[in-house]
Amino acid sequence: MSEKEILQELYDGVLKGDKEKTVSAAKQSLDASIAPLEAIDEGMSPAIKEVGDRFGRMEMFLPEMVASAEAMEAALDILEPHFEGDEAGKKGKILIGTVQGDIHDIGKNIVIALLKVNGYEVIDIGRDIASTDFVDKAVDLGVDVIGLSGLLTTSLPMMRDIIQMFEDDGIRDQYKVIIGGGPTSQEYADEIGADGYGETAHSAVELCGQLIG
Amino acid sequence: MPGLHFEMIERVDQGPRVREEEFDKTIFPRLKELAEKYDITYDAAHPIPEDDDMADRLFAAGLEYAVEKGLWVLDTQKVVKFTEAEIWRFLDNYHTPLTFGYGKDQVTLQPRRPGSDVRPLVIGGAAGSSMTEGEIYVKHMMNFALEPTNDMIANGNPALIEGREIRPFSPNEVHGAIQEVGWIREAIRRSGRPGMPLFVAPGCAASAPPAVAIINEERGLRKGDFMYAALLTELKSDYDRLIRAVAAVENGVHVATLLAPMIGGWAGGPEGAAICGTAEVLLGAICHSSTIVVNHPVHMSLKNGATTHRQTLWMESVMGQAFSRNTRFPIGQNVFLDARAGTYEVLWEAAANAIVAVSSGQHTGPGPSGITGGDDVDMISGIEMRMLGETSRAVTGMSRKQANELTVKCLEKYERTLSNPPKGKRLQELYDIDKLKVKDEWLGMFEEVKADLKSWGVPYRY
Incomplete structure (x- = not known):
């Protein structure tokens, strides 16, 4: 799978709240030597922004947003040990x-x-x-x-x-x-x-x- | 009502443990399936649909889900379930008409249907709205009691008790709830309506002890009055709420079950929330041996719990139609307004809610309320009650088609300000509070809105 495809998988996984798919894509991103920060910034972050926007427009509902949050959290658990320094830790x-x-x-x-x-x-x-x-x-x-x-x-x-x-x-x-x-x-x-x-x-x-x- | 009192008491701590997360997560996907299976569809152009078949399908979907899902109990993490036969045993043995109050202030609850010319109950008060304690609180209650359309008096929420904040599980909470009901009794006496039945969710009772403490024949809730016991959103209860129901029922006080299915929450969109809410009516009514269920759909986009969003109006209507067409069990529509007293918008909202409730086979109220707190005190008045009550009387017997046209017109007047409503004014600014006389400006705004409604076809006789 190309880098672009892996990032797309991360995006789709978070957007759909598909934990299995997102975790799998996170692992593939490490295997493909994609920097964890890039996986977040280019794959998951745009998806979570979209989730937030859709929730605000009531095109997504609470259970769907919770599923997206859980998918992202699970992927972050995979990526976090590979962060360099504190480049992409939690915001607070x-x-x-x-x-x-x-x-x-x-x-x-x-x-x-x-x-x-x-x-x-x-x-x-x-x-x-x-x-x-x-x-x-x-x-x-x-x-x-x-x-x-x-x-x-x-x-x-x-x-x-x-x-x-x-x-x-x-x-x-x-x-x-x-x-x-x-x-x-x-x-x-x-x-x-x-x-x-x-x-x-x-x-x-x-x-x-x-x-x- | 003969609910399944013993069955509930037994089942709250029986069966396997179900974790809350597990219980919550299956709600949305299952409701999506049921909405598809029963073809339940929201239509923004018809906040009051005329589709009898959909109303019946909604009832069937809610019944199926109630049987399948049950009610989760926080304290025990068990699920209370009832069979379809048990649910029908409850519904079929529900007895009406029922009479509440005494003397000339007696009122009668009768089964209604969509478009019915049977007079709905109008329950006036402002549970959830923060009010100054003492004489001002009494004046608020008198304001509601003096409206002749008001059949039953609901409470408001004293902001302070004896100048002190009200903390849950504190002595002041129990003291406050007893005071509050005493003030309501004083208000109906001073209004010349001592026999008016009470319909109370004490604002001072965040916990069960004060709710139980107000059951008292002398100054508190008497046999034949009503006390709320709420469900938790979605499909949940706890010992605290069930204790209130048991205490009320066993003391001859009617239980009004309050539920707040949320659009945008665990149940998803309006279709899922309507099915979920229908299941909640059944489960709540049976668990609490309720005499009435008060439906308060909540919309994710509105912070203060208003029931006047287009989608919540649709939900109120279809649920009201579903129950009134398939059972004798009554639904009251909680009326929470987004705008505040002293604005045109609050009047349009009140009118829309009344039209939806009455034409859909429900009863009006309790209302008009709005969640307020902090410095936002006394932002409610009897004029909203007047709009709610007079419109409810005027549209009794109106067809859903005409009611829908009127509701859409009302929405055009206030929909754009929902979630950012005009600030409004306090009771003390809108009334001569000593004489309890509404000031000309606020009365004029009321008459203006009423004249518009009349010109659109609302047949007010006075």
Whole structure:
């Protein structure tokens, strides 16, 4: 298979969310001595951009985007050991969860899928998560950004509590904290001292880019 | 209603463990197959389709999927399943008419069909909308109760309780929920409608304990009132939600099952979401022994849960038609508006939602609501309720063809601002709040929209 064909396989595999095909193409790219960075930039990146665009236009749906993200992650696992230095590591590490008392997690799951297809390492700590767990996990895992999600109005004080806990522990300046979900707003983010507010899943990704980049 | 109460209690922790990821991943491909098998097709030009056969096929597809898939329970990671025979045992024994409330404020729920001239219930309130606590909250509720079209009163969400934020599982959460229902009771008394039935999803109850705590004959939910128990999107529940249903049912409080099938989410596009939602109605109703299901389709592109997107309107219509043509089981259409009080758009949205609900064999509401929070408080008023209620009354008996034409015209008025709606105003700006009188400007905007609707053929009698 030519280099062009392998890159096309990577593109098609990610776009279709075909993990097997994408992993196979990643292995072939190594066998063909294609630089991992090239495999990503020329093969998978255009595909994930297309996935994001189609999702935004609702030509693709959540399960399809999740499949694309998983296909890309699996291929990256193949390519990563062959990176030279830190030429193409993940863009940043993000911890994300739905705050205590709130079990609604679809919004969070959408943001996670979109972050993954945009090359971030994402740790999903789940839903209805105790405020202390957000702080403890962020420290343990050394993340860059903490994303707090919630649909209920009763989720708002939990977001305030978490930011206050970072303050109380004297580590607030080491982390970026962003919020999102139905009742949240830029005004509320400002009020509780969050570093940002994502109105949509796409804006959450842009926000992470601004904060980490 | 005689649901499968014991069967649910037993089955939530029986059977093999199914991981959530595994459960989720099979939803989309299977719904695609079912949409093809049953030929379910979204048509943007017809948010209210007139296709009886498709409505029946949708019901059949949802029934097949409900039997096959079941309801996943978060706490146990088990799947609760029911046979087709069990589902029919529930549906065939559903008893109507049913009467709620007391005295002159009693209302009756009767089965409807698409285009039916049987009067729909209108459930007015704003669950999900953030409101100032205390007297302002009471004024909001009075605003809804004073609308004569309102049959049952739904709640709003107090932003604070006793000046304090409401944290889940906290003492203030239980205290707040009890306060909230007390305020609603005070509001219906002051409005001269003490017998009005309550239809409540306490805004202070993110967890089950406060929901259970409000069941109280003196000041809380009484026998014959309604309490929500929601499903989780898609096809999921948990102990918290099932506990609310058990507590309500065993205390004589009706359960309204809320479901929120999502367009663009695990179920895919509008066709898949409609099949998924149909299955969810069946599973939720049986698990909760529900008296009514409240359908709240959500669209991926709208942040605040509005039900007025063209695709969600279609979904509401086809699901309403499917159930009203094939069962006596009632569906209420949750009405969440994208724009806020004080705008023309919010009125057009309310009118569209009412037209879709009533012409498709459903009941209107609860509504009008909109998810708000933070500083976005009190952005709702009785005028949206008036539009919802008066339009629901006026279009009762209207054909789906005419209703579709009207809905498309309404969409032309607000569709372009969806997801970026005009900001709107607070209740305190739109009303003389002490006297609870709407100000001329806001009333004038209402009359203007109503006059347009009338000129298009909505037969308002007042």
